[in-house]
Amino acid sequence: MQNLFLTCIFFVTILATTSAQVDSLYKNKLQLFYSPNVSKTNFNSSIENAHFGFGKEFYQTARPSQPIMGYSFGLAYSRTLSNSDKIIFTLRRNVYGQSSPLAYNYRGVIPSDTLPGYGGLQYKVSVWSYSFSIGYQKEVLRKRLLHFFVMGGIGIDVYDKAILQNYILNRETGVLSYGCCTGYYIKFSTFQKLNGFFYPFQKGFYRIELSVAANAQFDFSKRLFLFIQPEFRYLTNLVGASTEFVSLVPHGDIISINLNLGIGAYF
Amino acid sequence: MKAIFIIGVTIISTQVYSQVLLRLQVGPSLSYAKMGTPTDNGFMNTGVMPGLTLGVSANNVFNISKVEYELQYALDGHRNEVLNFFEKEEVTARLVRHNIGLLVFYKPNAILISEKKRPKFEFFVKPGIWTQYFIDSSFKYHEDTTIHNPTASKSINWGGVLSFSLVKRKLKKKFAYGFDLRFYYGLMNLSTLHDTKWFTRKIEATFSIPLSN
Numbered sequence: 001m002q003n004l005f006l007t008c009i010f011f012v013t014i015l016a017t018t019s020a021q022v023d024s025l026y027k028n029k030l031q032l033f034y035s036p037n038v039s040k041t042n043f044n045s046s047i048e049n050a051h052f053g054f055g056k057e058f059y060q061t062a063r064p065s066q067p068i069m070g071y072s073f074g075l076a077y078s079r080t081l082s083n084s085d086k087i088i089f090t091l092r093r094n095v096y097g098q099s100s101p102l103a104y105n106y107r108g109v110i111p112s113d114t115l116p117g118y119g120g121l122q123y124k125v126s127v128w129s130y131s132f133s134i135g136y137q138k139e140v141l142r143k144r145l146l147h148f149f150v151m152g153g154i155g156i157d158v159y160d161k162a163i164l165q166n167y168i169l170n171r172e173t174g175v176l177s178y179g180c181c182t183g184y185y186i187k188f189s190t191f192q193k194l195n196g197f198f199y200p201f202q203k204g205f206y207r208i209e210l211s212v213a214a215n216a217q218f219d220f221s222k223r224l225f226l227f228i229q230p231e232f233r234y235l236t237n238l239v240g241a242s243t244e245f246v247s248l249v250p251h252g253d254i255i256s257i258n259l260n261l262g263i264g265a266y267f
Numbered sequence: 268m269k270a271i272f273i274i275g276v277t278i279i280s281t282q283v284y285s286q287v288l289l290r291l292q293v294g295p296s297l298s299y300a301k302m303g304t305p306t307d308n309g310f311m312n313t314g315v316m317p318g319l320t321l322g323v324s325a326n327n328v329f330n331i332s333k334v335e336y337e338l339q340y341a342l343d344g345h346r347n348e349v350l351n352f353f354e355k356e357e358v359t360a361r362l363v364r365h366n367i368g369l370l371v372f373y374k375p376n377a378i379l380i381s382e383k384k385r386p387k388f389e390f391f392v393k394p395g396i397w398t399q400y401f402i403d404s405s406f407k408y409h410e411d412t413t414i415h416n417p418t419a420s421k422s423i424n425w426g427g428v429l430s431f432s433l434v435k436r437k438l439k440k441k442f443a444y445g446f447d448l449r450f451y452y453g454l455m456n457l458s459t460l461h462d463t464k465w466f467t468r469k470i471e472a473t474f475s476i477p478l479s480n
Contacts, residue, residue: 061351062350062351068312069301069312070308095308097308099311101348101350102348102349103349103350103351104349104350104351104352105351105352105353110353119349119360119408120347120349120360124311126307126308163307167302167311169349169360171360171408171409172406172408172414173406173420174345174360174362174406174417174419175302175419175420175458175460175463176300176302176347177302177304177458177460177462178303178304178463182307
């Protein structure tokens with residue numbers, strides 16, 4: 001806690017001392033964004049050992065190896081440090097996960113007696129989280145209304161909830177629809193979030209996030225702009241989470257490639 | 268009276284046609300389907316299937332240069348690889364569709380114009396809408412008999428499309444060819460099954476040549 005306090009003082013000092021050097025009319029930017037992402041996680045042990053029994057059966061049928069499409073959305077605030085340097089704070093909601101390949105043979109048998117038109121099963125694990133990061137942004141090129149930045153950041157990603165869903169391909173119609181089961185990992189309720197805010201931190205239900213990104217920004221008025229930002233994010237395994245939670249919370253690191261699309265305002 | 272009407276229509280048609288800029292578009296595409304349930308991130312993406320597009324686009328119809336139309340034939344669909352099959356390691360499930368489609372683009376002015384280097388190009392970003400009618404469709408699962416017109420699907424489709432277009436500027440009698448990269452985002456739920464959604468996603472790269480001056 002003391003380190004966090006000192007870190008805050010450090011950043012506030014930087015802001016206060018550098019803001020006077022800036023020539024630009026506006027020193028602050030607020031951005032809203034939505035980003036589709038492709039993520040690949042490493043939750044295999046938490047699927048095989050899931051507290052709902054069918055996790056192991058699915059895992060033995062088809063080992064997960066495929067990335068899935070997820071998304072993030074949130075807001076970012078950046079403050080100009082000098083003419084080309086900015087510090088940026090980002091808060092966002094994320095969905096990551098992984099899926100299995102489509103497999104026909106269910107542990108050596110075909111469940112076609114109970115499922116007419118069975119053509120194979122596939123399952124997916126989705127994880128929801130909140131993340132907060134601090135980054136540094138450098139403007140590398142400015143061309144009239146276009147700005148190009150490179151940026152890097154570090155942050156924390158706090159686990160919220162996760163589920164495992166399965167799907168069945170109908171071999172008469174080609175439709176992949178919801179199958180038999182949904183498995184639920186631990187989910188923090190609104191009550192827990194409000195009354196036990198530090199619980200995920202105490203139990204180690206958070207990850208360290210590292211990110212690098214490139215950003216292209218187009219000013220379409222004096223105060224408003226659009227931006228597109230490809231971003232690569234790496235999130236570590238849960239920090240300090242006990243192995244007793246492997247069956248209850250997906251453990252494993254995460255790789256995510258995002259394409260942030262958003263709108264922002266100068267002020 | 269009838270003669271005047273025919274002459275009038277002929278003159279108007281001639282005027283309209285003389286102003287229209289026609290282009291032939293042809294190129295490959297990659298399509299897949301997003302299927303599942305809308306809650307809890309419950310969608311799965313199928314495998315990608317290569318396809319083909321052949322179309323004719325028209326610009327400057329009724330002297331409106333900001334709108335572009337395209338009539339096209341498109342072959343697309345989706346596929347899945349099924350692993351862990353008893354006799355074989357991997358089999359294929361493939362849904363193929365033959366479509367007739369109509370696209371309408373809003374065509375603003377060129378964003379970037381290359382002046383210094385040859386060939387000189389203009390770059391356009393064109394948002395639009397598209398609609399398709401499936402004239403034929405079939406689904407084949409491994410060695411099973413091909414099933415035509417799968418009943419779980421509707422016969423029309425529509426959505427948004429975003430096109431990035433690079434067109435060579437016409438210099439003297441040089442050939443004004445162009446390239447289009449398009450992203451299709453299906454907004455219609457194609458599934459007739461309860462609680463299941465089915466949306467089309469497609470990327471298309473076409474080469475275009477002018478059919479009229």
